[in-house]
Amino acid sequence: MLAHYRRLIALRHENPVVALGDFAMLLPEHDDVYAFTRTLDGEVLLVVCNVSATPYPLVELLPEAANGRLLLGNLADEDPELLRPWEARVLSVS
Secondary structure (H helix, E strand, O other), X not given: OHHHHHHHHHHHHHOHHHHHOEEEEEOOOOOOEEEEEEEEXXXXXXXXXXXXXXOEEHHHHOHHHHHOEEEEEOOOOOOOOEXXXXXXXXXXXX
């Protein structure tokens, strides 16, 4: 857990879009998936979190995630098609 938070802090210091980018909420009506983008100077980060025990098809929910590059995740092995229970990801989608 500590290592994950250290990586989050490092990402914030290395990448201005994390702290200064414009915020846009995605899927506001979804009960289990919290998702948003941060955008700055053409760079777009997609943050997506599954806050439930139910897996979700990521690309069906957020098509922009299909070509995203994983910057940070809380699970060791990424499944590009599925957002697993309790999983959080930060993707570069620009």
